[in-house]
Amino acid sequence: MPSRVRGTESAAMDDYRALFDLTPLPAYVFDDLTLRFLAVNTAAIERYGYSRDEFLRLSLEDIRPPENRHSLVSSVRDQIDIWKYHGAWRHVTRSGEAFDVEIVSERVTFHDRAAHFVVAMDVTERNRAQQAAAERAHESNDLSRRVWARARARREEDRTRLARELHDQLGQALAALKIDLCWLADVAAAGQISEERSLTKIEAMTRLVDDTIWRVRRISGELRPxxxxxxxxxxxxxxxxxxxxxxxxxxxxxxxxxxxxxxxxxxxxxxxxxxx
Structure with missing residues (x-):
């Protein structure tokens, strides 16, 4: 191979390594067969807390929570032949801190090995914010349901009270007025009542009408002032x-x-x- 071609390929590889290492998101390459790490960038070292040498002695299992490790191998095997994969996982750091990640994985050949190149984005804070927003929305909806339930209960209470007051107070007042009017009509037709007594009765009936009007206005005002x-x-x-x-x-x-x-x-x- 001409030296110029080799030099061009070497320069391109150096550029690739620099780009890989300078990527601000954690990135790594793992072996498809063993799931061991073949390469990691500086962001991964900083986020997971392992040195580069330590990382290269680990596998994918070492950055997964213990409860997820039993399903890791089968999950990876299911996705291994997919050219490009996107998914959400739970990872752990060297200190045991668990955090949520979204990964984008792509099949590559690394030093003649079948491998996958992965970029992992920490989405823990985003997920917490979404969960908090969902909880607030649930609390708000629950509060709204309680408020409207109280409003409906209040309407039923008002209807019951209104029916009772109409029956007990207005009904009695109207019945009394009817009795007085019938009596007044009978005695007036028979000529058995004096003008003074008629006026007295009419004044009493007027007071009862005024009281009834006041009660109607009070009930109406309580329902909607x-x-x-x-x-x-x-x-x-x-x-x-x-x-x-x-x-x-x-x-x-x-x-x-x-x-x-x-x-x-x-x-x-x-x-x-x-x-x-």
């Missing part, structure tokens, strides 16, 4: 708190950030119902 539509959610919450103070005699302090509360009508109502 007008202030919620007129002034918004924060004002409605403050109105509810003041009403609670009057009922319970307990001084209450409200802390809110009204400038940051922007909800449409449906959501504002749902939040108000939950607050109630």
């Amino acid at each position: 007008p202030v919620l539509d007129k002034l918004g959610l924060i004002a409605a919450i403050e109105w509810e708190v003041r009403a609670f103070e009057r009922r319970a005699g307990v001084r209450t302090i409200i802390e809110s950030t009204p400038d940051h509360v922007v909800l449409d009508g449906g959501r504002a109502t749902a939040v108000f119902r939950i607050f109630q």
Whole structure:
């Protein structure tokens, strides 16, 4: 072989070794038959904690957790004939630290041996972030389910209470009015009532009507206070708190950030119902 060709090949090999060693991600070459390391770069030495000489006395099994080693050989054998392979694994350092990696592996010939060239990227922090995000999403979904379950329960409570108040209070008031009107009509038709007595009865009935109107407005306001539509959610919450103070005699302090509360009508109502 001409010396110029040999010199060109030698220079190309030197460039390849330099590129391999300067790769910022851990990279290594392992023997297909023995799974022993044939070459490692500086990033692999730094990440796994072995010297270059120590690395070259190890095999793939030595950088896998003990619980994964029994399946390593079969897994590698299943992938050995694939020209290019991408997968996720769990690796361990010399000190026993376990971390997640994604590897890209490609078949090569290394010093006349069938081998694989592997680049391993540490994805431990990314996986932790994804797991944390998934847990937060689950917690958020769980909270949303509890919130809406509470809102539904509140609606059922309101319907039950409304039915009871309509029956016990408005029903009785309307029944009383009907009785009074029937009585007034009967005695007036028979000429058995004086004008003064009629006026007294009508005044009593008027008071009962006014009381009934007040009760209807109170029930309607408890279901959806007008202030919620007129002034918004924060004002409605403050109105509810003041009403609670009057009922319970307990001084209450409200802390809110009204400038940051922007909800449409449906959501504002749902939040108000939950607050109630």
